[in-house]
Amino acid sequence: MILWLNPVAGLSGDMLLGTLLDLGASLDAVRESIESTGVRGWQLTAEPVRRCEVRARHARVTVADDVTERRALDVIEAVAAAAPAPVGRLAAEAVRLMAVSEARVHGVPVDAIHLHELGSVDTIVDTVGVAAAVHALHITEVWSSPVALGTGTTSTAHGILPVPAPATLELLTNCDVAPSSLPGETVTPTGAALLVALGCRFGAAPPMTVVGVGYGAGTRDPSAYPNVLPAVLGQPPADSGPLEDLVVLETNVDDVTGETLGAAVSLLLADGALDAWITPVLGKKGRPAHVVSVLCRPDRVDALERRLLRETGSLGARRSRVGRHALSRTFTTVEIDGVLVCVKRGPYGAKPEHDDVIALAQEMHISLREAAERVRVALASKDKPL
Helix, strand or coil, X not given: CEEEECCCCCECHHHHHHHHHHCCCCHHHHHHHHHCCCCCCEEEEEEEEEECCEEEEEEEEEECCCCCCEEHHHHHHHHHCCXXXXXXXXXXXXXXXXXXXXXXXXXXXXXXXXXXXXXCHHHHHHHHHHHHHHHHCCCCEEEECCEEEEECEEEECCEEEECCCHHHXXXXXXXXXXXXXXXXXXXXXXXXXXXXXXXXXXXCXXXXXXXXXXXXXXXXXXCCXXXXXXXXXXXXXXXXXXXXXXXXXXXXXXXXXXXXXXXXXXXXXXXXXXXXXXXXXXXXXXXXEEEEEEEECHHHHHHHHHHHHHHXXXXXXXEXXXXXXXXXXXXXXXXXXXXXXXXXXXXXXXXECHHHHXXXXXXXXXXXXXXXXXXXXXXXXXXXXX
């Protein structure tokens, strides 16, 4: 499932949880995951409310424990115990991100960080609750329009701070944000951390079939605007596979021979690159140059970057995160005069493997064009209904 968020009024942990519950996540399943952490002294309800006449659901957390400061490592350990395991992993990553942002702001090691407001039980409930709701709704992709940033100041354990708070700004690195005239803190560290932990991409709603619309209410109820987080839940298009998280590696070279570049592409593919290609460009001082690009999965980035730099002699490489929809495909074979040709089928066509077409042309002593036409005729005949 795909989740698209539209945080025009901002984003917080309870707003995100309320939205997911409004989309149909089981409140009982969310409570069970929170209970599995062993943390006690909390209650979670999902109350229907109105914000400027917009119907929404408010995830209300009440706690008996008034302790707001805990060691970050203790909070991470608590949420990581949540069941099922994917819930614990997602919640722990969100809290870890908060701890890292605080450590950067204060210039201390992560293991020395104490979470103040973020160390409360309701933070544990929010992070585990959102992770459990995402799991219950089978969400595999999260998208968002730019997050609205408020203005003014907010009161914290460290005194009066400008909004967004420094730790929130750290968390929003590489996220898309938008200016807003809304007063006060519109984005909380918990909301920002959950967005990043979910691997959120930013932009307009992706292609999908809408199956649900939800609204999560913030605690505040201003009269000037509806303080809600709208969201859309959708199914991916029927001909589309899941969106994969991939990385593109690139380096510019202007002193490498064509033979070396060709060999580098072959070696990169042999090392596990999903694709590799070379683009001619005009470099500095008007020199002819090339960009060598590599598409790979995240677990192959380091190895392929080493290979790329070693083979080209370049002094550095760029990394860019991309998403890829891989359409469904099947494979079939056709036999032509004893030669088997593998054919790849997709939703919009079919294409024979080029190496097999070459082998067919060589075996039959015909041109590549004639061999490809024979494959096309054979495939059409095979597809003809009996």
